[in-house]
Amino acid sequence: MNIYAIRAIYLFEMARTWRTLLQSIVSPVISTSLYFVVFGAAIGSHMTGIDGVSYGAFIVPGLIMLSLLTQSISNASFGIYFPKFVGTIYEILSAPVSPFEIVAGYVGAAASKSVILGLIILVTARLFVPFQIEHPLWMLAFLLLTAVTFSLFGFIIGIWADNFEKLQLVPLLVVTPLTFLGGSFYSIHMLPPLWQKVTLFNPVVYLISGFRWSFYGVSDVGVGVSVGMTAVFLAICLAAVWWIFRTGYRLKA
Amino acid sequence: MQPIIAVNQLSKTYASGFQALKRIDLEIRQGEIFALLGPNGAGKTTLISIICGIVNPSEGTVLADGHDVVRDYRAARAKIGLVPQELTTDAFETVWNTVSFSRGLFGRSANPAHVEKVLKDLSLWSKKDSKLITLSGGMKRRVMIAKALSHEPQILFLDEPSAGVDVELRRDMWAMVRALRATGVTIILTTHYIEEAEEMADRIGVIHKGELILVEDKAELMNKLGRKQLTLHLQDPLETIPAALAGYPLELSADRQQLVYTFDAQGEHTGIDMLLRRLGEAGIDFKDLKTSQSSLEDIFVSLVREHA
Numbered sequence: 312m313n314i315y316a317i318r319a320i321y322l323f324e325m326a327r328t329w330r331t332l333l334q335s336i337v338s339p340v341i342s343t344s345l346y347f348v349v350f351g352a353a354i355g356s357h358m359t360g361i362d363g364v365s366y367g368a369f370i371v372p373g374l375i376m377l378s379l380l381t382q383s384i385s386n387a388s389f390g391i392y393f394p395k396f397v398g399t400i401y402e403i404l405s406a407p408v409s410p411f412e413i414v415a416g417y418v419g420a421a422a423s424k425s426v427i428l429g430l431i432i433l434v435t436a437r438l439f440v441p442f443q444i445e446h447p448l449w450m451l452a453f454l455l456l457t458a459v460t461f462s463l464f465g466f467i468i469g470i471w472a473d474n475f476e477k478l479q480l481v482p483l484l485v486v487t488p489l490t491f492l493g494g495s496f497y498s499i500h501m502l503p504p505l506w507q508k509v510t511l512f513n514p515v516v517y518l519i520s521g522f523r524w525s526f527y528g529v530s531d532v533g534v535g536v537s538v539g540m541t542a543v544f545l546a547i548c549l550a551a552v553w554w555i556f557r558t559g560y561r562l563k564a
Numbered sequence: 565m566q567p568i569i570a571v572n573q574l575s576k577t578y579a580s581g582f583q584a585l586k587r588i589d590l591e592i593r594q595g596e597i598f599a600l601l602g603p604n605g606a607g608k609t610t611l612i613s614i615i616c617g618i619v620n621p622s623e624g625t626v627l628a629d630g631h632d633v634v635r636d637y638r639a640a641r642a643k644i645g646l647v648p649q650e651l652t653t654d655a656f657e658t659v660w661n662t663v664s665f666s667r668g669l670f671g672r673s674a675n676p677a678h679v680e681k682v683l684k685d686l687s688l689w690s691k692k693d694s695k696l697i698t699l700s701g702g703m704k705r706r707v708m709i710a711k712a713l714s715h716e717p718q719i720l721f722l723d724e725p726s727a728g729v730d731v732e733l734r735r736d737m738w739a740m741v742r743a744l745r746a747t748g749v750t751i752i753l754t755t756h757y758i759e760e761a762e763e764m765a766d767r768i769g770v771i772h773k774g775e776l777i778l779v780e781d782k783a784e785l786m787n788k789l790g791r792k793q794l795t796l797h798l799q800d801p802l803e804t805i806p807a808a809l810a811g812y813p814l815e816l817s818a819d820r821q822q823l824v825y826t827f828d829a830q831g832e833h834t835g836i837d838m839l840l841r842r843l844g845e846a847g848i849d850f851k852d853l854k855t856s857q858s859s860l861e862d863i864f865v866s867l868v869r870e871h872a
Contacts, residue, residue: 313638319668323657330656398652402711405616406669407641564578564619 316408320416321423324390328424335386336428339378343432346374347439350496355440361498362529367440372523373495374436379429379454380461380490380515384482387421387465392472395561404563410556414466421462422455429454442526449534450525456541457518463548470561489515499531514544566630567591568719568750569615574624576610576774584610586774587624592719592752597745599765599782600754601864607774608754609649612721616646628719642671645717649724651704655697659688662696663710670715682710685740702733709737713744720744722753726760738764758864762786772868785863792857794825794836799849806846812839823850 328335351367358366394400403413436442444450472478493515499507510516511532521537524530530537555562569592576585584607592598600608613619615626617637626633631640654662663679683689686706691699696707705728712720722741726734741751741764755761761768761782768785770778801820812835815824827834843850 313671315668315671315673319665322668323654323661323665326657326661394654397654398648398650399654401618401646401648401652402666402669404618405641405644405646407638407671408669409638559620564613 313408313412316406317412317416317419320403320413321420324417324420325423327390328386328420335424336431339382339428340431340435343374343378344435344439346370347436351436351440361501362527364442364527364529365440368442368527369498369523370496371433371436371440371442372526373493373519375429375432375454376457376493376515376519376522377490377495378432379425379457380486380518381482382428383421383425383458383461384465384468384486386424387418387462388469388472388478388482390417390421391466391469392478395470396475400562410552413556414463414552418459418462418466421465422458425458425462426454429458444526445528446525450522453518453522453525453537453541456538456545457522460541460545460548463545463552467548467551467555470555473561489513494519494531514540517541565594567627568594568629569752570627571611571615572625572627574611574614574626575622576607576614576619577622584774585614588771588774588776590769590776590779592750593767595745595748595750596766597741597751597753597764599761599768600752600771601756601758601761601768602754602771603756603868606771608771609723610774611771612646612723612752612754616644616721617641638671642715643718644721645712645715645719646721647705647708647712647723647725649727651701651708653696653704653707655695657696658693659683659696659699659707659710660692662707663714666711667714670717672715678716679714682713685743686710687736701728702730705729705733709740717749719750719752722751724754724756726755726757770864770867772871775871777867777871791826791828792834792855794827794839794853794855796823796825796843796850797821797852798823799851802848806848808846809839809842812842823848 347367347370350370355366355370360366361369394403468478468481472480492510493513494510499510499516499520502510517532517537517540520531521534521541524534524537554560569590571588571590574585574588575583577583588607588611600611602608610619614621615628615633617633617640621634628640629643631637631643633640657665660679660683663682664674664676667675667679680689683692686709688703688706688710691703696704699707705725709722709725720741725737729737741753745751753760753764765782767779767781769776798821802816802823803820805814805816805823813826815826816822817824825836825839827836
């Protein structure tokens, strides 16, 4: 195991985070704060609570998930796409590092950044609305599992993308709609019966539901199902990464 | 002694169908400077890229210090440093960080003293805290060499090291290459500048259209190079070379109008004065004379043309 290489890649990526602090950390915090001001304070005060939770508090887990997903994907995809784009990837490819070590470095850094960000948003949210966390350990577990899974997904997108447009395409056209439709701002029980069924095909529903359960003990789908679905998605991403390195797809001629 | 690099029946066909390498066999000796010479698109970079792990081989094997570069890539790559042709750097990193990053990536524990030495050797010490984006092209080239040397490799690849490099940097670079060789590092460089190969290399390989068409000691090539020819255009054609001139390495051209004398230009006595005196004594008149030297460039051009 080339620990020094994992450390080198991890620290390199984290240095990029600190260098672009404003963009990496501050801007998601500001946009999330705006959500709380608009949905939590302004609109929320005119809405009845859902499942016994005030609307402002109800949207907290969903909003954290929204940032966690989009940030994990963009951090990890950019992290691996950029060396490919400028050509510095030659050094990674010629180094005595295994695929696992490369993934551990890049995905580890992207996930760390997302988790830090998620926790910052959590603290920010507390300034706007009062809430409690019933299962803090589960909350952290969901946070970590989601960050790692979607960083892996972002890593795959970064390798697949051969131009900047593709890099934005999946997050924009797939992930953002799925997240908004995944119950960030509502309970899926509020939907008509048909759409309740359709929405179960959206993997993000399970993430948000499980995460909300760790806060308030209420969920749209069973917690076990949430964990299971996240694990399935994680397994799919791992398999894709394994295939990428086995074939050298978009990395090696 | 086992070769430090052994390339065996190596072929590469790209997805486009282009065959970049055709069954290459090559052995690089430990501690030598090997120059790989060839025109653009000959396959030099593909060969290096396969050895370094950037391109997958289609067929054949490569051993680096006895380790298969595909199956035992960890051990093989740890011994190799690569300075690629393109100047690709992380714009916002500092010189110190990027060189330290390379060392870690190649599995070595941090060693500030070594990084400092490498930077000083390459006249980069004063720039250690500068961001790469602020450096000139020549300085970036130095940084890329520093990155390749950060993990103390046993084998160093320099792909077109003098492309876009000024005289001073080239001189520094060659001094550094010689110093590295003195410590036992094997150096493989690609170039299309023949003078460069002539100045630096112990052995020279010529690659053309994916085939290795010549591998020879530079000394032997220089021997061929060191030979000069004196051509005498005769006033009257000769039937045979006169007995009085028997001791000289002379050849009569097919049209019997020219006498060709081959001599060692680097020898103490070229023998030209004696030859001319003998010719006068034998009553052979000539109307013109010229001397010519076959350069590495001539050899190269004729080889490449032969294989065209």
